Amino acid sequence: MKYESSYVRFALPKGRLLSSTADLLSEASLGFERYDDRTRQYRLTSERFPYLSAKIFQEKDSPIQVAIGNYDLGICGLDWIEELVARYPASALAKISGLGYGEGGIYLATDYQAGISNVTELAMKQNTWRIVSEYPNLSQDLGLSLRLKAFKVFPVWGAAEVYPPEDADLAVLWASDENEVEAKGLVPLRELIPVSAFLIANRGSLKDKDLSQILNCLSPRFASGRQVSMHSEPSSRRYIRGLRRRLRNKAVKLALPDGHQQLPTSQFLKQAGLAFRGYSGEELIRRPSADLDWLDIKVIRPQDMPGQVANGNFDLAITGNDWLFDHLYRFPSSPVTNLLDLGFGMVRIVAAVSRDMPVTNIDELRLLVQSGQLTPLRVASEYVNIADKYLRDNHISLYKLIPTWGASEAFLPEDADLLIDNIQTGKTLAQHDLKIIDTLCESVACLIGNKGSLGAPNKRGEIDSLTRMFRGGLS
Secondary structure (H helix, E strand, C coil), X not given: CCCCCCCEEEEEECHHHHHHHHHHHHHHCCCCCCCCCCCCCXXXXXXXXXXXXXXXXXXXXXXXXXXXXXXXXXXXXXXXXXXHHHHCCCCCEEEEEECCCCCEEEEEEECHHHCCCCCHHHHXXXXXXXXXXXXXXXXXXXXXXXXXXXEEEEECCXXXXXXXXXXXXXXXXEECCHHHHHHCCCEEEEEEEEECEEXXXXXXXXXXXXXXXXHHHHHHHCECCCCCCCCECXXXXXXXXXXXXXXXXXXXXXEEECHHHHHHHHHHHHHCCCCEEEECCCCEEEEEEECXXXXXXXXXXXXXXXXXXXXXXXXXXXXXXXXXXXXXXXXXXXXXXXXXXXXXXXXEEEEEEECCCCCCCHHHHHHHHHCCCCCCEEEEECCHHHHHHHHHHCCCCCEEEEECCCCHHHHCCCCCCEEEEEECCCHHHHHCCEEEEEEEEEECEEEEEEHHHHCCCCCHHHHHHXXXXXXXXXX
């Protein structure tokens, strides 16, 4: 789809900011009548301003899309703005104003057993600090600003709070306040960035387009916003005794998935005769417990599991074949292996394009690219390594990968030409006027393991016992 230069494009958030942003836009009378908690559409047009349109993104995607100029304006949390700017300080992203909602902060935290009460103690120690975070760029800057003698940053998709103390020393994470950090079982050492919702813009758009009408509508809600600071110490230190946990040195470490896979996984575990307290369709504790005294359990994101098993933080994990494939395509010599397909969570990984694109299969798409009509081919996907291998296997060389963090179908056709995504029925793609041109593979939930752990004398018997129980759940 081609946009006229006078059009104004707005990137709006899904998730935690959606409801408050909808109220803001309603008060500003921008005419986005279908933007609310019930919306199932990604594209919106203004009923007041014929030149104004919007698209709904995962919050993390919005500053990227505004920075590269696909969108003129956007709303997202200051955390994702600073995460982008930390890596690309010369980007075309401009912060217009805080909007007075969505408040919280990015905190540096540690486990209470570390015995650290403030950040000045970090630089004094000789440790190689392991920092886990959804915000790897901010974490990198933090390590440098604190002058840590040695540190490593481990990027994750989320649930950073569950990794300390066994798998990380420090966590950089979002929370609404210090109390929420402590409720996660961590000690807040410093608030790195006060976070709220921000209006952002592309610098080129501010210069070349007339955005005055839109900005004037929004200006009554502009706030001065809190300044970014790397020097805000927590005002108090409250240790919650009920959340203190003993550092467990159990034989086998198992990772279970959160999100969409939590309910079917909990049902399968029950069918296999495994009772995990704190892990069900209604309850999520990041560290569930089991009657097996040799088993240590954490709940993390399925996307992170292959990497976490590969580096030895877990011996076993339940994830999907899709994330295992994506990992192995990048690291073919990885020590991670599929031990058992579990039979639930069936999805297909497909290639899809806009219904209007004149192709019905990947061969026709390749010819279109070779003809110069799609150069480079823009490919949106959460599965960056699967997508990369698929394109190379099909001899498409002129392409650009666009990593996404969910809701990838929103990118087509304006911001991407090809989608590599998982589907169950295909209804969502059809609702967004997309068509499938190829199926790459099928994926089900699986039990994966670290090859080193499988052969370890102190783990082998327990892993074999747990695997037998899982097999029993298949019958």
